[in-house]
Amino acid sequence: MTGVWWQQVMGAESVATRDGMPSVRVPAERWLELANAAANAGYARFLDLTVVDEPSDPARFQVLLTLYSFAARGWLRLRTRTPGPLASVTSLFAAANWYEREAFDLFGVHFDGHPDLTRILLPDDYPSHPLRADHPLGDEPIDFTVTREVDSQW
Amino acid sequence: MAMTHGGNQAGSHGGVKDGAAGWLLSRVQDWSRENSLWPATFGLACCAIEMMATAAGRFDLARFGSELFRASPRQADLMIVSGRVALKMAPVVREIYDQMPEPKWVIAMGDCAACGGIFNNYAIVQGVDRIVPVDMYIPGCPPRPEALIDGILKLQERIGKGHRR
């Protein structure tokens, strides 16, 4: 499963990363197709699906899928960029269910074809998607000058 | 090391208030409450592990009266909030507190329960005292078992003097 194979057979670009893990850039519309190809090529074990948000890019969400192959004894990372919606890989990897829900909950990425795309970590009525880069941290200013009235009997 | 907040509110003494016999009975009541504080199991995160260590052999919380951690809040009188309170968990904390019968006390164990700890962000309630009235704050991340025992002993002292919710 070399970079050349990905390029010539699948038409997807291989990128280099610091940790040496094979990483393939996939256009968003071919996400499910290439994930299927990876699964058929032996990378059938799902490990992780996460999102990196870069709001400066119009396709702001970079979705990364990490798979593992026992036969090839190695990982594969598929990555794509999408402004919002993306095909769900739950039909290929049942384990992606909660991971896609988490990506939806924290980033607002919508996965088409997911059986139950609801919030998983935050309350169901939470108004926003906090892990987006332009979302504030939500921290409260700490004011050491405030003295609370303490009604103490000591 | 442990800090206190909150006042001494008049609560029900079971109707026995006046006279030497009344005084003696309420002293006995306070003494028995102080020495048999049964915590509800309310471990949330890392502090829960230190709470378990406090209940285990070396530190042995049972020798101070907390013989049993009650799973049902209806049988407990102390809620030790040990760990960070997330947004989803906040109504649950309040519900468990409401289910406990009077008199009841709350210990905020650890930095997260006391003030939000290192997690000053959208997800964590900045101090469980925003949800339930707290009687004892025990700082630490996590507090040592000795710190938890110190806090419980100080709370017991207050209970012995008649402090109740």
Add this chain to the structure above:
Amino acid sequence: MVEAPDTSQPEARRELLRINLGPQHPSTHGVLRLELELDGETIVSCRPIIGYLHTGIEKSMAARSWLHAIAMTDRLDYLNPLGNNLAFALAVEKLFDCVIPERAVIARLLLAELTRINSHLVWVGTNALDLGALSVFLYTFRERELLLDLFEEMSGARMMTSFIRPGGLAADLPDGWMQRCKQVLDALPKYVDEYEALLTRNPLFRERTIGVGKLSAGDAIAAGVSGPLLRASGIAHDLRKAHPYCGYEQFEFRVPTATAGDCYARYEVRMAELRESIDLCQQALARMPGGPVRTPDRKVMPPLREEFQQSMEALIHHFKHYTEGLRPPAGEAYVPVESPRGELGFYVVSDGTGRPVRIHERAPSFANLQALPAMAKGMLIADLIAIISTVDPVLGEVDR
């Protein structure tokens, strides 16, 4: 095991009892909520609902600096704090591409394995506690205190030590620490024998765990499961052997597996791992070289205080390190390690400015919990408690 009724018929559905387990429950290993549909005592379906400990750690880590992120990694899987430190340190070091001295490598391995022993001791104790054997809990926590004493002596903190940092260790091991560590490790095997004597051939324990919560190998892989859960279903995959990191390739150890895939198999695997970890720690102690415990690369680790007197640059590096934090070069890295729960890794993205772009934790318990409904179907509620316990979730890393 009772046959689940045919719930495709609406009348049968109406007979089912919908009940909630948790989030406040003595046996859910944290704030886990399960929505159960029961036919009598038999579970027809089980839906885990998580998020009751969602801390926004990933956002907090990225909002501050790489240095602040180290302290937060302890609190993810809070039963494996040094393991989390190690995973994070390895990922950041991949970005820096720096050399870690041999003593730091072996010491990290030792600390990671001591933490594994710690975590498995807690597991044995709480598993037995969930099944009603309170004494084992007291015994395992007694041994755990010995290890926590070692951590406290070394770093000042019992649990959240933040001792393994990118670049090496926070400080060198104290004098005499290795002798005391050896004393603890020499004493441990007979304590482990004690737990085995109480549990392994105990008919009550066996009755409650053998045949309960079977997870087939196929289901395990489909659920993205890793760690002892995977190995108990017959798949001998351990990152320490398959993709060695941090010096594991130099050591001799076995990877225990079982084939039954039930709760008892998971118990057997973890007990065997406990013994292997003790042996690994003994090997590491015997092989500990001398030398520094910090990388010489001053961009990664600040210099020791002794150097301030000779070198102005040392003082400046120290100042910049603690005010601005680390500044890894741009890039991304994911270095998975074998935590007591499975494949744990930090996916870190840096843009070179010193403010993290994204730090994401691949938490093993998040995937392991997804396998719970498959294991619980058709079981009794009492079995469910045993199953949750052997999945060994830590909600801190599930919810992050």
